[in-house]
Amino acid sequence: QVQLVESGGGLVQAGGSLRLACTVSRRTNSTYVMAWFRQAPGQEREFVAAIRWSGTTTDYAGSVKGRFTISRDNAKNTVYLQMNSLRSEDTGVYYCAARPGVIVSMRDEYRYWGQGTQVTVSS
Secondary structure, three states: OOOEEEOOOOEEEEEOOOEEEEEEEOOOOOEEEEEEEEOOOOOOOOEEEEEEEOOOOOEEOOOOOOOOOEEEEEHOOOEEEEEEEOHHHOOEEEEEEEEEEOOOOOOOHEEEEEEOOEEEEEO
8 A cells, every 4th residue: 555645735925935745655666656636625626746756757737837846756755846936826735646657637547645735825
């Protein structure tokens, strides 16, 4: 069983930055995709960004492109989400997720999920 643990959430002013981390309990093989999703109150959980353990391929939602950066540290089994120029609409619970195969943005395609970390951006 793969367990994902998120950290790094908190309260930040608009325009500020946060870095989220997702640590994996055991190393998944290089074909796995690691992704970040977020869910605002009363809204659907939406795709934010994704990366594979191998290679350089990443993908971002249009709303965060140019502001957020996903990266990984294979030695630490950890994936990061650097969030800059935060806006009030970035507020929500951020979830880490994993799946084998290619990068996709549909949440139902992800097999493993963390418990989430709250990000609140004040305007």
